[in-house]
């Protein structure tokens with residue numbers, strides 16, 4: 001895979017570029033839509049193309065459980081199986097180690113706040129994960145059976161799934177792990193990274209997509225020396241790009257530090273992915289610090305829950321369930337060119353959600369993904385033009401003064 005940097009921003013570390021994958025190009029900075037089970041919930045591949053999505057990320061753990069990597073491989077890999085013939089990524093299952101393990105013990109995870117503050121939330125249950133040097137044992141969420149993932153097995157599974165960009169097994173730590181634990185987990189993740197690279201070499205030619213590439217994952221929690229060391233170790237290995245994983249700390253300030261330390265140590269010419277972040281301001285701050293791609297389930301999950309993204313509203317979101325939208329004939333966002341805003345009013349979406357109509361899910365998801373795609377395009381244009389990467393300027397670009 002080739003990554004070409006096209007423009008560098010004056011006044012920040014931001015850059016625009018093109019990721020060339022075996023299934024097409026991705027213009028960066030880019031938002032990666034989450035397709036956990038090989039589909040973006042409520043949308044078809046044609047819908048995704050229409051709103052301009054460039055890249056999807058599937059979930060190795062869920063696809064391993066159902067339908068199984070052999071089924072996906074026989075049906076043409078994720079591209080053939082899902083009908084999305086554009087670029088795919090798959091994650092490694094490392095986040096599931098976290099959310100079924102320490103995430104439960106520490107009461108943090110996908111639904112809990114990403115930045116929980118200083119007080120640990122209550123545990124949501126006992127850990128369902130057993131970690132050893134060899135790998136990780138999980139309880140299946142489907143039938144409760146124990147499953148073992150090793151770094152080698154996770155590569156083999158992803159060879160069969162056939163995504164263009166794949167990730168090695170890592171251990172994602174919680175913001176409430178202490179320094180000693182975070183360091184031990186990081187060192188183990190480094191040993192797993194070397195095993196994953198060897199397994200990747202050993203399985204060249206296996207599966208439906210011989211052109212796939214492997215990114216490395218940097219760990220180290222919110223500890224500066226650990227993050228820098230992890231970025232130097234992982235950055236020194238023969239990965240095609242890098243992802244920033246694990247705990248990003250207990251606050252947004254911690255997260256920005258983590259990004260700065262990591263980017264500072266990584267090779268400058270390779271792509272950088274930030275796992276699990278998708279808020280407008282977080283994306284802007286991360287782009288300014290040199291991040292190229294982002295994945296986050298929030299925009300699509302929020303759509304299904306009634307939260308629609310718009311530059312006009314406070315916090316970039318409006319709750320379409322609110323009765324003040326009952327008679328509102330305006331589109332979700334003036335100036336949005338998505339199929340939903342072109343044809344439908346807020347009042348109609350309010351009605352669909354209130355009455356439980358299935359079409360609501362598709363129309364809402366189309367808009368929120370188009371919002372993310374337009375946001376990233378506006379960011380790229382501002383980087384190339386040397387304009388400031390502030391919310392005010394972006395808002396003007398997208399909805400007018």
Ligand SMILES: [Zn+2]
Nearest residue numbers: 336338341367
């Ligand atoms: Zn729209």
